[in-house]
Every structure is written in C-alpha cells, then in structure tokens.
Amino acid sequence: MGVEMQRRDFGRLALGLALVPAFGRGAHAAGWGDVVAAAKGQTVWWHAWGGDPKINDFIAWVGGLAAERFGVTLEHVKLASTADAVAAVVAEQAAGKTSGGSVDLIWINGENFAAMKAGGLLHGPFALGLPHWRLVDVVGKPVVVTDATLPTEGFESPWAIAQMVFEYDSARLAVPPASMAELGDWIAQNPGRFTYPQPPDYLGVTFLKQVLTTTIDDPAKLQRPVDPASWAEDTASLWATLDAMHPNLWRKAEAFPANEPAMGQLLADGEVDIGFSFNPGRASAEIAAGNLPETIRTFMTAEGTIGNASFLAIPFNSSVKEGAQVIADIILSPEVQARAHDPAVLGFQTVLNLAALTDEDRARFTALDLGAATLTPDQMAPALAEPHASWSTGLAEEWQRRYGVAE
Numbered sequence: 001m002g003v004e005m006q007r008r009d010f011g012r013l014a015l016g017l018a019l020v021p022a023f024g025r026g027a028h029a030a031g032w033g034d035v036v037a038a039a040k041g042q043t044v045w046w047h048a049w050g051g052d053p054k055i056n057d058f059i060a061w062v063g064g065l066a067a068e069r070f071g072v073t074l075e076h077v078k079l080a081s082t083a084d085a086v087a088a089v090v091a092e093q094a095a096g097k098t099s100g101g102s103v104d105l106i107w108i109n110g111e112n113f114a115a116m117k118a119g120g121l122l123h124g125p126f127a128l129g130l131p132h133w134r135l136v137d138v139v140g141k142p143v144v145v146t147d148a149t150l151p152t153e154g155f156e157s158p159w160a161i162a163q164m165v166f167e168y169d170s171a172r173l174a175v176p177p178a179s180m181a182e183l184g185d186w187i188a189q190n191p192g193r194f195t196y197p198q199p200p201d202y203l204g205v206t207f208l209k210q211v212l213t214t215t216i217d218d219p220a221k222l223q224r225p226v227d228p229a230s231w232a233e234d235t236a237s238l239w240a241t242l243d244a245m246h247p248n249l250w251r252k253a254e255a256f257p258a259n260e261p262a263m264g265q266l267l268a269d270g271e272v273d274i275g276f277s278f279n280p281g282r283a284s285a286e287i288a289a290g291n292l293p294e295t296i297r298t299f300m301t302a303e304g305t306i307g308n309a310s311f312l313a314i315p316f317n318s319s320v321k322e323g324a325q326v327i328a329d330i331i332l333s334p335e336v337q338a339r340a341h342d343p344a345v346l347g348f349q350t351v352l353n354l355a356a357l358t359d360e361d362r363a364r365f366t367a368l369d370l371g372a373a374t375l376t377p378d379q380m381a382p383a384l385a386e387p388h389a390s391w392s393t394g395l396a397e398e399w400q401r402r403y404g405v406a407e
Contacts, residue, residue, distance in 0.1 A: 032131050035322045040071035042323035047085035048107035050078020051259050054285065058346055061339075065330055072323045077103075081200075082112050089121050089315045101317035105324045108156065108313045110148045110202075111389035116313065117155055123314040123321055125154025130325060132332035133157075137353035143309045144351050148389040149223050156311035157328040160340060161349040162278040163307035163383050164206060164300075165375065167264075171295040172273050179302045180214045184245060186274075191248040193273040197263055198256035200396035203278055206306055208395045212238040213384050214303045222387035226394050235395070239402065246403070253403070268292050280380070281347020284371025288344040297373050300381035307383030309351060338364035343371040 044066075050056055056076065063074030079085060085106050092101050108116070116122050127133060136158065138145050144158040145151065152158075166183075168176045177183040187194045197204035213219055215237035221227075227234070246253035250272055257263040260277060267275040268291055277283070286292040312331065314324045330336060334357055340348045347370075354362055370376075 031129075035325055036070060039320070039322040039326045042320040043073040043075060044104045044320050044323040044327055045075045045077055045102065046105040046107070046324075046327065047077040047079055047082075047088075047103050048105075049080075049082065050076070051080070052261055054289070054346055058340065062327065062330060062336065065336070066323075066327055070323075070326050070330075072326050074327060082106065082108055086112050086116060086121075089116065089317070090119065092317055093119070093121060098317050100319050101315050103315045104318040104320050105327060106313050106315065107159075107310060109308060109311050110386070111392050113147050113152075113156060113311065113313065114150050114389040116315075117150070121316050122155045123316050123318060123324075124156075126314060126321075126325055127152070127154045127157040127328070129154075130157060130329040130332060132329050135334065135352045135356050136332065137351065137356075140353060141309075141351060143307060143383070143386075147311060148308070148386045148392070150389065152311065156313050157332065158309045158311050158351040159328075159331045160310045161307070161351055162310060163280055163349070163380070164210060164276055164278050164305035165280045165283075165298045166274055166276045166300065167267060167283045167296055167298050167373075168274045169267065169270070169293060169295050170297045171293070172270075176274065176297075176299040177301070180211065183274075183301065184241065187245055187248050190273065192250055192252075194248075195250035195253075195256060195263065195266065195272055196276070197259050199399040201259050203260045203263070203276075204256070205392050205396050205399075206278060207276070208238060208242075208399060209387055209391065210306050210384075211241050212391075212395070213306065213387070214301075215241060219384075222391055223385060225388050226390040231394065235398065238395075239398075242403075264292070267296070279347055280349060281341070281343045281370065281374050283347075283373035284343035285345065285347035287371060287373055292373075294372075298375055300375065300379075302381065304382035304384045306386060308386045334358075334361035334364055338368070341365060342368050343374060347371075347374065 048059060056078065059076045066072040066074045085103050089101060089103050136144055141161060143161060147156060166176065177186045196207040199205045199208060212235065213222060216234060221234055257266060263275050264286065266272045280298065283292060283296050283298050287294055287296060312328045314321055318324060334352065337350045337352050340346045341350050354365055
C-alpha cells in the first residue's frame, strides 16, 4: 500500500477555530472557519489499508477526536489494496457520478496517486490551505511534497514519513549484514531464514525497488518513467539477484507472506531471522505490545534504503470535502503526530518540522521513549528516492510473470 502507507498528528478548533491559536491566524487559515462550519455533521468515509490492528485503532482514535471537536463522523473502510478505492472512483467517473461519491478520503501514494491525478479524479489543491500545513517540513523532508517523483502540488496531504529498515533477532544474529551484497551472502549461508512479502503487496514491491536501486548501473534512470526499450537491460540485475536468492528463501520461495504483518509474525515466531518494515519504529512498537521478543533490533544497509511519505487525498466527487479536509488537518497537528510517533502506538516518523513547534508541542516528541529497537536519527542511513511510479507497476507485473506464486 503502500508502505501506501504510509502515519501522524491531530489538532483542534473549538467549534471552528479553537485550533487557530496553536498555529497562528496567517494566510493558510483564511476561510478555515467556513470549512469547519460546513464540516459539522458530515460523515467522512476514509478508505485506508486495514491490515494492521494498531493502525485501525489509531484511525478510530482520530475519529473520536473528529467527532468530539468538530462534529465530524469518521468511518474507516478497511482496504486490502488501495487500488480497490481507486477503481471505485474510476467507475463512478465513468458513470458520470460527479457528486455523492463513495470515497471521501484515501490513504494513497505512488502509482495510485499518479493514476488519479492524471485522470482528474482528485479534489484540490487543498493541502496548502490546511491550518497546520505551515508546520510541515517541506524543506528538510522534501518527500512530503513529492510522491514517487511526481510533485503533489497540494493534491495530497502528507501524514507520515516512512523508510525501510531491516529487523533482526540479536539473540540469533550478533552482527547483521552491512550492505545489500552482504545480505545476499547471508541468505545463501542461512537458507530458509529470510523472505519478503509477495508482490504486488506494497512492501514486497518496495523490496524489489530496494534491490534494483542498489544494483542498477545508473539509479537516475529510476527517476524517469520506464523505457520499454531498455526495460530488460535495466532490470536484469534485479532478476539475477532474485534468481540467486530464491532457492535459499523461507519455504524455498514456493510461498511468500502476504504482507508486512504476516512477515512480522514469521520473525516473531522465529521462522526467519531477518525481516523488514517500512516503519523505523515498528519493532519497538511491537516489542512494547508484546508481539516481538525484546531481543529484536533494527539495522539499515550502508547504501541507504527506500524512503517516502504516506498521503491523504480527496476524490473529486466527494460531497463532504470539508469534513475530509478537517480530518487531514487533524492528522497534521502536533498532538496527533506525536501520538503516531510513539512506538507504543505506531512508531511512525513525523512530517512536521520540530523546530517550528512551540516548546510545549516539541516536548510531546522529545519526551517519547523510542525504544531499544529504534535507530536514533544519527544512525539512520540515507533515504533513497522512490522510483517513478511506473516502475512499481512494471516490477509487480514482471515478478508475477517470472515467479507466479498463487495467492
């Protein structure tokens, strides 16, 4: 889904503007009182991945804030794939349904955003008009305004930053691999102890992009749309790496975990020694919840790992655009972003510029115990840019053609 995945923080406005003092009454707040007034009484159907109970609980908590503070009802439509929500909007557009759409808010990024933006399926731009937008770190975290090389132009509001980290059990593996090449060697020497989610699952495709980014002759090619003429040559290193790796994977690559929680369970059960996540705080959060052994730690390879942001978008035919904007702004508030950053809750990385926060709001973050499994900022490797969205689609399709494991 992309690690569509994304993650966040929520604000307040008493009956419309109690939030404003927290972020100032600047140009971004112009007209916001009208938005909040119109949102009261609306029901927002948020289509978001439903595969993680912690995220589901978090969305429900956000819904509680929205109802209490703004009179907005939030309904979570739990998706197996973001493409399902996109398909619904596409079908409604084809049927001429320009209002009253079934989807009011989508957790989205990558190829799904590119397709909806190109098809005129998104409302906006709206993000830059959200009161809490001024706290977003657009300079230090440029991924909040670029989605798989495509500028968001205000048609998406970021709600979390994610970066791939590897997870391992330090009780069984004293020193983890230091590079992707060393990981390949380790897999060969430890058959059955590593796997990855089955594409087109977003995290499975992320692993393909990680391998490709670190093996292709010129990574700059990945920032441009796929060139069919050079596809075979450009991806040869990826398929060669996977061909060598698969015989030594869990169940000899005859089966793959369905998604991130399924792979995390294999690590928890001791069936694999190394897993990975698109959330640097996931391991600490799972340890705190009692779902992972306390010996789990995280590492990153020297080359860096794929990083991106998770976003919210509003379809063009939603009839509750005001309520959807209120939800998006709540998620950008320091209160909610800090809760999402807490490993005991989600462990997501914030989209905010901590230096721009008040001392009180900054303390929400500095007071958090990130946990023993979470890398400190100075331990984080570089975030490798997401390839152009067309690569995700091509890699998932080619993987299925080559390795075709029944779902």
